[in-house]
Amino acid sequence: MFQRSELAAAVVLASTLAISGCSASGPVAPTQSPPPASRQAPSSAQTPGSIPPEVGTDTEAPNEAELVTQAKALAAGYDYAGAAKLLEGATGADAVTALEDIAEAQDQTVVWADNSKISHLFFHSLVVDPKRAFDGDDRQQGYLDYMVTMDEFNKIIAELYKRDFVLVNPSDIAGLDKNGKMAYRKINLPKGKTPIVLSEDDVSYYEYMAGDGFPTKLLLDQNGKVTNEYTDALGKKVQGAYDMVPLIDAFVEKHPDFSYRGSKGIVALTGYNGVLGYRTSKSQYPESKTMAKDTVTATKVADAMKANGWVFASHAWGHIDMGKSPVPRVKNDMKLWNAEVRPIVGDTDQFIYPFGADIASVGHYSGTKYDMLKKDGFNFFYGVDGTTTAWMQMGDSYLRQARINLDGLQFAKEKRGDRPVLKTFFDVKKVIDPARPK
Ligand SMILES: [Zn+2]
Numbered sequence: 001m002f003q004r005s006e007l008a009a010a011v012v013l014a015s016t017l018a019i020s021g022c023s024a025s026g027p028v029a030p031t032q033s034p035p036p037a038s039r040q041a042p043s044s045a046q047t048p049g050s051i052p053p054e055v056g057t058d059t060e061a062p063n064e065a066e067l068v069t070q071a072k073a074l075a076a077g078y079d080y081a082g083a084a085k086l087l088e089g090a091t092g093a094d095a096v097t098a099l100e101d102i103a104e105a106q107d108q109t110v111v112w113a114d115n116s117k118i119s120h121l122f123f124h125s126l127v128v129d130p131k132r133a134f135d136g137d138d139r140q141q142g143y144l145d146y147m148v149t150m151d152e153f154n155k156i157i158a159e160l161y162k163r164d165f166v167l168v169n170p171s172d173i174a175g176l177d178k179n180g181k182m183a184y185r186k187i188n189l190p191k192g193k194t195p196i197v198l199s200e201d202d203v204s205y206y207e208y209m210a211g212d213g214f215p216t217k218l219l220l221d222q223n224g225k226v227t228n229e230y231t232d233a234l235g236k237k238v239q240g241a242y243d244m245v246p247l248i249d250a251f252v253e254k255h256p257d258f259s260y261r262g263s264k265g266i267v268a269l270t271g272y273n274g275v276l277g278y279r280t281s282k283s284q285y286p287e288s289k290t291m292a293k294d295t296v297t298a299t300k301v302a303d304a305m306k307a308n309g310w311v312f313a314s315h316a317w318g319h320i321d322m323g324k325s326p327v328p329r330v331k332n333d334m335k336l337w338n339a340e341v342r343p344i345v346g347d348t349d350q351f352i353y354p355f356g357a358d359i360a361s362v363g364h365y366s367g368t369k370y371d372m373l374k375k376d377g378f379n380f381f382y383g384v385d386g387t388t389t390a391w392m393q394m395g396d397s398y399l400r401q402a403r404i405n406l407d408g409l410q411f412a413k414e415k416r417g418d419r420p421v422l423k424t425f426f427d428v429k430k431v432i433d434p435a436r437p438k
Contacts, residue, residue, distance in 0.1 A: 129213030130435035217277020356384025
């Protein structure tokens, strides 16, 4: 089921990719809490001719209008219970109508029939400037094989939305019950909508990628929004959406019905080059003068991402092959991840295997490595299988899901007709960037 040749090829990249660490946060309820009700202060500087606010007479009214807007936004993202709760006790005509609409929309949802048939697509950091990524140097082939360009990414996401896919997070799909048994959870969506998981690996902006046309970090802009820093071909530093996280955030803001209750996806982190573009590995950068500051900044970015519906996953500290590595090496790697990545991204129950190299074949998990991973809190595990639209295995106390690699290798296989998989999600021919060298 897992293509070893593909994994072997991926290993070559990983040896290049080698340094970033990351861990995931546990199930995170996307926070869409309403902003504090804004109260219009009586203004002594009224513009001539403007209508004076009715101070003190009806202070509830603007508050309720705001709540209605927020409730509609929650309902658009399928959080009907959250939407209804916001309007609890509201008596205005708009609120009553909104409550009726919410109840009606909820009535029209159906429970997704089979959680084991949920697809999972994954990316690496996006190529922003194909000219610099595909410039003929010794890193070009790795980028062509394992990355997609920002243009390709945007086309893929628009097509997924057009085809009625809806982003879900692992905790929407399943979770441990009170006895520690893994169980599927109900996903309520309007008929015709299909849940899907997205993830992005190695979001460390590795050292080796410098100058090759990739973003350099994730950071918060002056409004507290997660954005990228990117250095253009002329060496000018700019801020904006240049990678999956801010691009998906913006897309969902525009199309709230692309996300199930605010879910966005999984970000898988190694540790050896730090995380999210910050060189936070104490073992690798012992001389860093900015370690404390970088760690604080990375933690703030991670917190903002979690609040926006992103979930972190461990991708092993050193991007090691979890299947082949002997137990002591795995143990040491997990120790490093716990020391250098977990404090920044928080606890997580998600583990995304580097190279897709699983600790077991398709049989159920058991043994030392599994016990170690469970002891560290991991309950969800992800390999790679680009040959089928969905593969899931429910264990007694874990869930294993295969992911489909979206990259040049998979595009090429699809174009040759070897892999009739991607057509479920988009048409490769329409997505492929003409900037890829022929
Ligand atoms: Zn990786």
